[in-house]
Amino acid sequence: MDLRAVCHDWRSATDDPRNNTSDCRFRPRGWIILDEAFESDTRRLLLNTATGRLIHKELVPLSDYYVVATTLEGFFILADKSPPHAARIFSPLTGAMIHFKAPMPPDGEVTAAVCFIMDLPILNLFCGSSHKHYMAYTESESFFARDYEDAIYSFLQRVIKGGFDGGWTESTMLDELVRKMGNLMMLLRVDPHKFFSDDLPVTEHENNVRCFLVEFGGQVLIIIKRQLLTMVCKFEANSDKLVPLMSISNHAIFIGHQRCLVVDADNFPGIEANCIYYIEHLGSSSHICMRNLQDQKAERISKAVDFVKQDKQFVLVADRPFTIIQLLSSYTINIRDSELALQQQIT
Template sequence: MECAAMATAPAEVLPPAKRWKKDLDCLETSPVLPATATADWSSLPYDIVGRIADSFLATNDLDWYMDLRAVCHNWRSATDDPRDSTSDSRFHPCRWIVLDEVFKSDTRRLLVNTTTGRFLNKELPALRDYFVVATTLHGFFILADRSPPHAARVFNPLTGGIIRLTATVPPEVQVTAAVCFDFSSPLLTLYCHSCCKMYYMTSPHSSFDTLDLECALLVYSFFRRAAGAGLVGPWWDLLRTTGMALKIYEVWQSLRVDLLKFFSNDPTEMGLANDARCFPMEFRGQKLVVIKGQHFFQVLRFESGELLYVKSILNHAIFIGHHRCLAVDADMFPLIEANCIYYTEHHGSSAHIWKYNIKDRKAERISEAADFVKRDKHFVLIGNRPFTIVQLL
């Protein structure tokens, strides 16, 4: 799946320039422009600056938007400051994923825009002052102060904005996090894998409320998956008002698979007929449920209280990991095929990458046998290759 190096096209050779013999008494000269004729970019009309800035916001290239504002005072005056309103959705990372493990540096991260295919190698000096608790699907960092009481922070890596909270971050290490701006105040939720507790806060000045879901493991697992997919607010409302959980339960019954594994973080094992996983996700404003079985998939769309089968995801591809799945624009990523699902399949001590064509309903292995090794109970690619299937983008 890694992009093969493209052969460099030979440079076009220009014909040698013709030499013209000139009369030295009539050499051509260029007029000397006065200093006042040089371009003054700071005087660019406000509406032009605004249109350029809006084009960056349209593709969620917020770092370019911040670079534009840094040029001069007039350009800052012509554009809105993201720090004035941390809840303004225009300035939220919404198409980015963070590839945490690419760099060993504590302050450098690699981000990728799943819509435009743009990779961003970014230095984040603010990370020196905090512990990184988790990252969200869309690119936010959940941080904790290094000094007690380790208050929570929500960090936007593209604008540098930080939402300061008073709640103390729980001590658990493995956490799935989500931040939702659908309500009057940002809703931060943390799902702790070791204790099956959900921590949530609805006000920047409140402490975390705790919901112990160990006795309701399936509910906890579903909400953790929804949080990983960035769907806390919308899915919470769906579960309350439309019986979404019942619809998914009916799908599980029809598949006759192991209910305890349906939302499990453990990868599916080849050869187990009753082994399947359920992934909620959002795709182009629609709420989907992706069911992954033994080389078969069901892509369902929630509409009008029902789950409907999806036959095509157009020019997009879906990538499925252990905890969540996401969609990318296949037109922007070389060698990624549209209307396909990419995933890993495990069998004992080996693992391989597969591609499933939604239209043809055919699965194809696309990785070599020696691509994977097992380290610390996780399958990783050997050598200097990416560590996760998402990083194979």
């Protein structure tokens, strides 16, 4: 991509990402869309969690579609504005658009993942209002729908929100992970539904244990958070147990009730390595806290309230410019409803 940016002749001598929408070289990796403070019409702020690179980019195609969701890899999931609202996958870095025949489901809260099998894109949608898993190929006439029990749905949604693509829902490794997570829940004596739930905790007490999963360098990390302790374990396919980690090296983990992500602290001034950043909810307001994995020492990032709840969103109340810790924390606790669903509610 850097090579193509040099001049017209160099672009002419290389493959065009708009003509190679499934080529793995042109897929976004580790990009998130930060719209807390910088969204204006079709302009978005993109951040790479591995390199710290920021791009404030005008995305003109967004004006022609409803934005349904964004993925942890940086894809936009869109729906045509005209019926039957066919689904689209849009790459903000290359401008490539992958077209689907299937109409987009009209659910409001959507978690999305894109996986590629033999370079064929598969769109996976987990819809919070119906607890359904929708899946479609580009030539599918409609989405295939699956129903799950609440606990299983919450677990699968947590996997997707942790940065795993939809191919994991068909993986044999998922069966082994489920078995180990079941053993862990029995050991901790927790409610499976609450363990993976996106609902806000009612109280911050010791028995309120929550679990988050995140993709980290091709590995599965399991974060178990309770009031006085935060554990990070590594899933190993050939091990009988989840392996506890005392260090995540130069990385930091951000967790919120909606999302979880890993960043390279070396590329983000102000973020401390080997720490977990999380949200402490106090009624309609929230604080950003940090816990060091080595000594389990916890502290608030600021004495003042960081967020206040307005409808379903948590709004930053700090003075601008916002810090990177505030923006990443906002990303983990806020998910926008599908614009298609909001439009259909109006009409």
